Amino acid sequence: MSQLGQVLEQYGRWAARWPTIAALVPFLPIVALWWGVAAAEVFPRAFFPGPLEVVNGFAVLTYKGILPAYLEDSIGRLALGAACGIAIGVPLGLLVGLNRAAHTALWPLVLFFQAIGDIAWLPLLLIWFGFGLTTMTFVIVYTVIFPVVFNTALGVRSIAPELVRAALSLGASRIAVLREVILPGALPNIMTGLRNGLGYGWRALIAAEIIVGTSGIGFMMFDARRAGSAVEIVIGMIVLGLLWYVVDAWILAPIERATGQRWGLIARS
Amino acid sequence: MKGLTLRNLHKTYFDLNMGSRVTAVQDVSLHIREGEFVAVVGPSGCGKSTILNMVAGFLPATKGEVLVGDRPVKGPGPDRGVVFQNFALFPWKTVIDNVGFGLKMRGIPKPERDRIAREFLALAGLTNAADRYPNELSGGMQQRVGVVRALANEPDVLLMDEPFASVDAQTRMTLQEELTRIWQERRHTVLFITHDVGEAVFLADRVIVLSKGQVLREIDIPISRPRAWDTVSEQDDFKRLSSEVLQMVRSA
Numbered sequence: 001m002s003q004l005g006q007v008l009e010q011y012g013r014w015a016a017r018w019p020t021i022a023a024l025v026p027f028l029p030i031v032a033l034w035w036g037v038a039a040a041e042v043f044p045r046a047f048f049p050g051p052l053e054v055v056n057g058f059a060v061l062t063y064k065g066i067l068p069a070y071l072e073d074s075i076g077r078l079a080l081g082a083a084c085g086i087a088i089g090v091p092l093g094l095l096v097g098l099n100r101a102a103h104t105a106l107w108p109l110v111l112f113f114q115a116i117g118d119i120a121w122l123p124l125l126l127i128w129f130g131f132g133l134t135t136m137t138f139v140i141v142y143t144v145i146f147p148v149v150f151n152t153a154l155g156v157r158s159i160a161p162e163l164v165r166a167a168l169s170l171g172a173s174r175i176a177v178l179r180e181v182i183l184p185g186a187l188p189n190i191m192t193g194l195r196n197g198l199g200y201g202w203r204a205l206i207a208a209e210i211i212v213g214t215s216g217i218g219f220m221m222f223d224a225r226r227a228g229s230a231v232e233i234v235i236g237m238i239v240l241g242l243l244w245y246v247v248d249a250w251i252l253a254p255i256e257r258a259t260g261q262r263w264g265l266i267a268r269s
Numbered sequence: 270m271k272g273l274t275l276r277n278l279h280k281t282y283f284d285l286n287m288g289s290r291v292t293a294v295q296d297v298s299l300h301i302r303e304g305e306f307v308a309v310v311g312p313s314g315c316g317k318s319t320i321l322n323m324v325a326g327f328l329p330a331t332k333g334e335v336l337v338g339d340r341p342v343k344g345p346g347p348d349r350g351v352v353f354q355n356f357a358l359f360p361w362k363t364v365i366d367n368v369g370f371g372l373k374m375r376g377i378p379k380p381e382r383d384r385i386a387r388e389f390l391a392l393a394g395l396t397n398a399a400d401r402y403p404n405e406l407s408g409g410m411q412q413r414v415g416v417v418r419a420l421a422n423e424p425d426v427l428l429m430d431e432p433f434a435s436v437d438a439q440t441r442m443t444l445q446e447e448l449t450r451i452w453q454e455r456r457h458t459v460l461f462i463t464h465d466v467g468e469a470v471f472l473a474d475r476v477i478v479l480s481k482g483q484v485l486r487e488i489d490i491p492i493s494r495p496r497a498w499d500t501v502s503e504q505d506d507f508k509r510l511s512s513e514v515l516q517m518v519r520s521a
Contacts, residue, residue, distance in 0.1 A: 162357035170371035171347030184361040
């Protein structure tokens, strides 16, 4: 037991030095297991492709330009949806966090519509907007907004009242208080909300592409089902996981940490 | 610089726990002359912080008024600089940007406000801390920044709400000495709130003892300046005045 502990400790030190490699190591046993099960042909090969076939398929799809094009479509939709979601979610969160009356008036609505969920809107959206970008953007915006609103409001409420008082007694106008105190004070929480929102939005996008799609990773996966190509479906799954890992671990998490940690709002670990 | 006048100040509020109206401040009148240092001392719950919050404009008075010079107070404003007990520095701004905040609000361009901010930082021995963030500084250093930030905005009146209550005893004495030194150079009108009798007597020209929201007594402190703890604490005047104020506070 203590030997295992030592090994884990050693690994922890090593992982701290090589974070990129350390991020890959946990996948080794899973890939090995996958390889073993595929090689043993527990399931028919066509239903359960092995890692090599998937890598092969990945190369072919990339070479043909299908994968890059679909990836671009999916990321573009996510970016558009996220941008709209932030543009609506942050101001709404500020309003709800700052104004008691706005909170009273809007909170029941926020809770109600949050509960409906993005996918539940799809049937109606398809009737309204048809199979297109508008429908997908709506779904993503809808998904991104709620975590952003909740966390922004939380961030606003967590700002010490003394900071607002200090700013006012130094001559700040209401607008200046918003710009200089409220926004930066809520920023770590806004980043947290954005991180969650994009995570949900990414999943919602794939679901929307499966139903609505004419292109994109979700469409690729569902289209492959029709052709009976398990390889392409697995490729889609891997791309989804990888892409999110890159976005979250390399972009969103560092920003969230930088804003909170440098200011001492989040304890250094 | 201007004087500060509190005229028949009242504050009552509805206490949800008690289910009745509570009087926090009752008919307090006080005049602080231009360039005078006045300390208000009293036990916790005597209404001293409520008074400061009304003077700062953070809380509306139930009755009565506050005048800076001859202009009535309507809300918070840059004519009254406030130093907070928990410092209230902006954690996302460097020390120099904290100190320059008031100047920024007045629309003074960055190079000019950095120059002014550096001048004030030097006044409190903070020159080397200019580019650090508040959470990288000790409590004593943070409150030096808090004081300097209020001063750099050149307020007519300086309001200090138990500013040294949350730093250790040694640092507190150093900060008190620094404050008397800075005050002597610049002669601000100061309203200083504290529960520490020694601090009030050491710093102030006049000490107001507050009890149950009312002024119990005013005592002049004719101890010569400059004041340093080594010499002042040995003086008979200081000892006599301190014990006199202490007795009043304890009977309050």
